[in-house]
Amino acid sequence: MATRIEPIHETHRLLEESFGPRENGIKAILFxxxxxxxxxxxxxxxxxxxxxxxxxxxxxxxxHLATFDGLPTRTKLDMLSKSRNLPRGLHSFVNTMKxxxxxxxxxxxxxxxxxHQYALSHLKAAGYKIAxxxxxxxxxxxxxxxxxxxxxxxxxxLSNEDVTKPKPDPxxxxxxxxxxxxxxxxxxxxxxxxxGIRAARASGAHVLVxxxxxxxxxxxxxxxxxxxxxxx
Numbered sequence: 001m002a003t004r005i006e007p008i009h010e011t012h013r014l015l016e017e018s019f020g021p022r023e024n025g026i027k028a029i030l031f032x033x034x035x036x037x038x039x040x041x042x043x044x045x046x047x048x049x050x051x052x053x054x055x056x057x058x059x060x061x062x063x064h065l066a067t068f069d070g071l072p073t074r075t076k077l078d079m080l081s082k083s084r085n086l087p088r089g090l091h092s093f094v095n096t097m098k099x100x101x102x103x104x105x106x107x108x109x110x111x112x113x114x115x116h117q118y119a120l121s122h123l124k125a126a127g128y129k130i131a132x133x134x135x136x137x138x139x140x141x142x143x144x145x146x147x148x149x150x151x152x153x154x155x156x157x158l159s160n161e162d163v164t165k166p167k168p169d170p171x172x173x174x175x176x177x178x179x180x181x182x183x184x185x186x187x188x189x190x191x192x193x194x195x196g197i198r199a200a201r202a203s204g205a206h207v208l209v210x211x212x213x214x215x216x217x218x219x220x221x222x223x224x225x226x227x228x229x230x231x232x
Contacts, residue, residue, distance in 0.1 A: 020126040026206065026225045027186040028129035028155075030176055031216075033136060034070065035192040037116055038144045039213045041069065043109065047101035048076065051094045057084055070167065070193035072135045072160045073098050102140055112149035119218035120153040129180050131156040133172045135195075138162070156180060168195040173203035188224060190216065 021027040034040040045064045052058055057080060059068065068076045073095050080086040086094075120130055130153055134141045138159040145151040156176055163171045177187050184204030191200045192210050200207045208224040210216055 021128055022229060025186070025229045026128070026188050028131065028177075028180050028182055028188070029123060029221065029225075030131045030133055030173060030187055030189045030200075030205070032070075032189075032191045032193075032196045032200075033132050033134035033141060033144060036190050036210060036213060036216060037132065037150060038110065038148060040106075040110075040144065041065070043102055043105040047105060048073065048098050050101045051097035052080075052086075055086070055090065055094075057086055070135060070195040072137075072166045075166065099137060099140065103143060106140065106143050106147060110144050110147040112147075113213065115217055116213070117149055117153075119216065119221055120150055122218050123221065124153045129155045129182070131158065131176045131180065133158045133176050133189075135160045135166045135172075167199035168202075170199045170202035173199055173205060177203065177205065188221075188228065190221070 031037050034044065045059070045061060048064075048068075049058045059080075068079070071079075074091070077086060077091045077094060081088050081091075123130055132141065132145060132150075132154055134157075136144075136159055138157075138161050141157055141159045142151070145154065145157065151157075156179060158172050158176050160166045160172070163169075163175055165171045173187075173189060174184075177184055180187075185206070187203075187205040188208055189200035189203065189205045190208045190210060191197045192212065197207065197209055206224075206228045208221070210220075
């Protein structure tokens, strides 16, 4: 007697349910954006240098990665005023030009990445809440998520304009966790740089550290979620 084969879509649904949020387990994944979902480090570096170049204050690439990576532009400009005497009266102009150059680069270079769409779509289908918490301004955040084709999977987006203190302060993550109606122990934060990792750990949530966007896969996310469930 032939065995009845379930329709593929029903099997897929049952598999997604089996990987869904568990009681007393992870219920939400909070992603940083730059360096995690979007490979934007070079865009921010190049855009800031374009804005600073008329004043002869270009930043060395290694210095940018070691010191400035992951910080809001306004924080970078404060640091440059202290270390290299950038006139504070130029902050507004430099910031405006930096954001313009960044958006131009996003429009030219930001595009969907299959592994990220796959990961977020499957997490969403399984019932996890998904948020992106970025030190970027809201315009950059929304543009990148839209052009990457990830915005439709998100329950929440927070930018540096939505908090008083940016990363490395944990405010952006504690705010997201509260707005999702969850506790830190129910959340997994995915981060890549020192400032973001400090903020994530200070929030009390579980933290997955990645090296770059290619490390962000559905399999790795699920393994991290499973590890938090099995941890004593």
